Amino acid sequence: MTKRVHVAVGVILREQQVLLAKRHGHLHQGGKWEFPGGKVEANEDVTAALVRELEEEIGISATETSPFMTLSYDYPEKQVFLDIHLVTAFTGQEQGAEGQEIRWVSFTELPSLAFPDANKPILDKILSDLV
Numbered sequence: 001m002t003k004r005v006h007v008a009v010g011v012i013l014r015e016q017q018v019l020l021a022k023r024h025g026h027l028h029q030g031g032k033w034e035f036p037g038g039k040v041e042a043n044e045d046v047t048a049a050l051v052r053e054l055e056e057e058i059g060i061s062a063t064e065t066s067p068f069m070t071l072s073y074d075y076p077e078k079q080v081f082l083d084i085h086l087v088t089a090f091t092g093q094e095q096g097a098e099g100q101e102i103r104w105v106s107f108t109e110l111p112s113l114a115f116p117d118a119n120k121p122i123l124d125k126i127l128s129d130l131v
């Protein structure tokens with residue numbers, strides 16, 4: 001049994017849109033769209049992890065974040081704890097800083113995209129709370 005991985009996830013908002021990134025094909029859940037983020041390191045606060053990951057992956061500095069939801073999900077090969085936060089303000093120009101495709105997507109378009117299996121409750125909550 002391996003340990004559940006704590007992941008800081010950002011739902012980055014701009015008007016009625018959210019910023020998505022496409023996971024590189026070789027990664028776990030590769031080729032799918034994700035909310036940018038990554039693993040919380042030992043002794044790191046989740047907000048600090050989120051800010052760091054968004055700088056590394058998207059090249060932005062998040063200046064306003066708030067807790068949105070948490071969820072645990074068991075993939076056959078990996079267990080994750082997603083700690084999801086809204087990002088309502090940031091500075092800098094968004095870019096795929098690790099060579100990944102990024103895209104602003106309207107809330108209503110979200111259900112037509114392929115996400116990791118764990119993400120269904122996140123989409124449901126965006127569509128019920130934010131639209």
Ligand SMILES: Nc1nc2c([nH]c(=O)n2[C@H]2C[C@H](O)[C@@H](COP(=O)(O)OP(=O)(O)OP(=O)(O)O)O2)c(=O)[nH]1
Nearest residue numbers: 007009028029034035036037038039080116118119
């Ligand atoms: N960022 C992100 N990860 C997600 C989402 N949904 C989901 O199941 N995950 C899973 C996939 C991965 O197993 C894990 C995130 O790990 P990661 O590979 O992005 O971690 P990281 O950015 O720290 O990457 P690395 O340093 O290990 O390369 O969480 C999501 O919407 N966003």
Ligand SMILES: [Mg+2]
Nearest residue numbers: 036037038039
């Ligand atoms: Mg990541």
